[in-house]
Amino acid sequence: MPQLPVEPAKAVSEILSRYHGDPARMIEILQDLQEIYRYLPKEVIEEVSHQTEIPINRIYHIATFYKAFHLEPRGETIITVCTGTACHVRGSFRTLDLLSERLGVKPNETSGDLKYTLETVGCVGACALGPIVIINGKYYGHMTPDRMDRVLKRMGIIEKYS
Amino acid sequence: MVKITIDGKKISAKEGETVLKAAQRAGIFIPTLCNNDAVKPYSACRMCLVEVAKNGRTKLVTSCDYPVEEGIEVNTNTERIQRDRKVILELLIARTGETPELKKLAEKVGVKEVRFKVRNFDDCILCGLCVRVCDEVVGAHAIGFRGRGMEREVVPPFDVENEQCLACGACAEICPVNIIDIFEHDGTRELPKWHKKSRLVACRVCGKYFATEEEIEMIRAKTGLPDEILYVCPDCREHNFTI
Numbered sequence: 001m002p003q004l005p006v007e008p009a010k011a012v013s014e015i016l017s018r019y020h021g022d023p024a025r026m027i028e029i030l031q032d033l034q035e036i037y038r039y040l041p042k043e044v045i046e047e048v049s050h051q052t053e054i055p056i057n058r059i060y061h062i063a064t065f066y067k068a069f070h071l072e073p074r075g076e077t078i079i080t081v082c083t084g085t086a087c088h089v090r091g092s093f094r095t096l097d098l099l100s101e102r103l104g105v106k107p108n109e110t111s112g113d114l115k116y117t118l119e120t121v122g123c124v125g126a127c128a129l130g131p132i133v134i135i136n137g138k139y140y141g142h143m144t145p146d147r148m149d150r151v152l153k154r155m156g157i158i159e160k161y162s
Numbered sequence: 163m164v165k166i167t168i169d170g171k172k173i174s175a176k177e178g179e180t181v182l183k184a185a186q187r188a189g190i191f192i193p194t195l196c197n198n199d200a201v202k203p204y205s206a207c208r209m210c211l212v213e214v215a216k217n218g219r220t221k222l223v224t225s226c227d228y229p230v231e232e233g234i235e236v237n238t239n240t241e242r243i244q245r246d247r248k249v250i251l252e253l254l255i256a257r258t259g260e261t262p263e264l265k266k267l268a269e270k271v272g273v274k275e276v277r278f279k280v281r282n283f284d285d286c287i288l289c290g291l292c293v294r295v296c297d298e299v300v301g302a303h304a305i306g307f308r309g310r311g312m313e314r315e316v317v318p319p320f321d322v323e324n325e326q327c328l329a330c331g332a333c334a335e336i337c338p339v340n341i342i343d344i345f346e347h348d349g350t351r352e353l354p355k356w357h358k359k360s361r362l363v364a365c366r367v368c369g370k371y372f373a374t375e376e377e378i379e380m381i382r383a384k385t386g387l388p389d390e391i392l393y394v395c396p397d398c399r400e401h402n403f404t405i
């Protein structure tokens with residue numbers, strides 16, 4: 001278990017004060033916390049329950065219901081490949097295969113050193129630009145394995161792995 | 163008093179009660195799975211569908227959480243309801259396989275064959291009764307839902323043993339399909355589904371195991387009763403046996 005960068009008690013009380021401790025804002029509270037830790041560690045969820053007095057089973061229910069929340073550690077670099085219909089028929093799976101090989105992680109998994117998370121998503125709503133790959137929030141359109149390799153090289157990812 | 167009609171029968175219902183309650187008091191059968199008087203309605207299983215006619219319009223509602231209203235006409239067994247009910251139950255059976263409880267209900271509502279592929283990937287029907295009894299009655303909040311859609315399931319938070327669970331067994335008692343196992347052996351009580359193992363406490367008078375350590379501690383915290391009462395089982399207490 002990696003050491004948490006910010007002490008949960010401190011992070012939680014700070015974020016709760018942003019919402020005046022209003023538990024009805026649970027989703028925003030969890031979103032903000034996830035921004036700090038990149039996922040929702042167990043200790044953090046326990047701390048939210050402790051400080052809001054909302055039972056932990058409720059918070060766990062919310063955190064597992066929405067796909068936007070992650071309960072497992074995520075990599076520093078998050079690479080998302082759209083596998084929605086439009087991207088799929090244009091061959092996004094080839095780029096996904098390449099990424100999986102280059103990074104050494106299976107789709108929807110994180111590398112052991114917590115450097116990379118490779119994930120797929122149903123549709124990002126930019127079908128005209130497909131296949132789409134998103135790297136840490138930056139969108140790359142018309143992606144092919146060749147172009148992907150060049151992007152990885154530019155980012156300094158590929159030397160290490162090939 | 164509110165006047166309503168159920169299946170042609172005139173009934174006076176209590177203000178604020180549900181259609182299901184009114185029907186049950188009048189001896190009219192409506193199938194249910196997720197309803198239990200111990201907890202609030204949840205309308206998860208949809209077995210209790212009825213037709214409610216109001217101002218010349220008819221709609222399908224779940225009777226377990228539909229409050230009575232003056233003048234409504236309720237039908238509990240029209241062709242449409244029978245058809246919908248069967249589909250709902252068939253879908254549940256496709257999910258869980260034909261368990262004894264669902265089989266019994268299937269006979270009652272007239273399901274002759276299950277038209278869907280029986281996948282039997284989970285035996286829980288997600289009625290939420292165990293979660294609600296733990297939240298609302300026991301107050302332990304030890305289990306809850308996780309995920310959604312096909313992946314939805316009931317687990318203790320993080321799917322690990324927790325301290326909130328008292329191993330009281332209320333969840334096992336209330337589960338309508340009887341899938342929460344409880345085992346007692348060598349002075350322990352185990353609920354494998356929640357990864358819970360508790361030590362049992364023996365009555366200081368008769369020596370019989372009668373509660374878990376967690377239950378005793380919960381009652382102590384709530385009532386502040388002394389050990390002489392806490393560690394005597396209800397039977398012995400009734401007969402005024404003391405330590």
Ligand code: SF4
Binds near residue numbers: 287291316337
């Ligand atoms: S375990 Fe039983 S009581 Fe709990 S949700 Fe599943 S079917 Fe309902």
Ligand code: FES
Binds near residue numbers: 195225226
């Ligand atoms: S009993 Fe009404 S929806 Fe389950």
